[in-house]
Amino acid sequence: MIFQIIIVIISFLLDGILSNFLPFMMNDLSFFTPFFTLISIIIIYPFFDKEERKYYILVGIVGFLYDLFYTNLLFANTIFFLLIAFIISYIYKKIQVNLLTNLFLIILTLLLYHLIFTLSLFIFNVVPVSIDSFLYLISHSLLLNIIYGEILYLICKYLPHKKHLN
Numbered sequence: 001m002i003f004q005i006i007i008v009i010i011s012f013l014l015d016g017i018l019s020n021f022l023p024f025m026m027n028d029l030s031f032f033t034p035f036f037t038l039i040s041i042i043i044i045y046p047f048f049d050k051e052e053r054k055y056y057i058l059v060g061i062v063g064f065l066y067d068l069f070y071t072n073l074l075f076a077n078t079i080f081f082l083l084i085a086f087i088i089s090y091i092y093k094k095i096q097v098n099l100l101t102n103l104f105l106i107i108l109t110l111l112l113y114h115l116i117f118t119l120s121l122f123i124f125n126v127v128p129v130s131i132d133s134f135l136y137l138i139s140h141s142l143l144l145n146i147i148y149g150e151i152l153y154l155i156c157k158y159l160p161h162k163k164h165l166n
Contacts, residue, residue: 001054003159004044007152008062011040015070033141037066038113039149041081042105043156045088046097052089059085073126080116084109099153106149107142114138 018034041059048055063081067074088109095101118134121127 001047001051004047005058007044007156008037008040008058011036011148011152012062012065015066019070033137033144034148035110035113035141035145036148037062038081038084038109039106039145039152041085042088042109043102043149043152045085045092047156055089056082056085076117076120080113080120083116084113087112099150102149102153103146106146110141110145111138114141 014036015034018036041062044058045055048058059081060078063078064075066081067077071077088105091105091108097105114134114137118129118137121129
């Protein structure tokens with residue numbers, strides 16, 4: 001479990017470091033908007049094969065820390081990350097993971113996260129949102145996160161540890 005925690009910590013720190021160097025205003029987003037912590041949650045799930053409770057605890061803690069350090073919406077990302085974790089665990093049980101399905105999972109997870117986030121902003125009327133802003137946010141977050149997810153998948157696949165990715 002140490003290996004998975006290290007992956008999440010590195011991804012969490014990379015989110016913070018890159019957010020300092022890349023613009024993050026709505027109409028000024030870089031094409032490289034990082035969501036590395038969310039991507040790491042996808043990649044580490046197979047290592048918690050028979051320990052799903054530990055996985056959900058880790059995801060809840062990471063979501064809370066993400067809220068605490070990077071947003072000012074306390075418990076929002078905690079809930080969003082846990083919802084995404086439940087969806088990921090369901091999908092992982094139905095499909096066999098390889099490089100291509102990992103790509104599909106990354107895209108699906110980013111779409112779901114942005115959809116949940118945008119819907120909650122719309123429902124609670126925190127900030128005005130539109131379909132254009134939703135599509136803009138998705139289009140500016142896919143490229144870097146897909147590259148990071150595929151690299152992280154390959155690293156996890158070829159590093160020696162007890163549980164292996166397919």
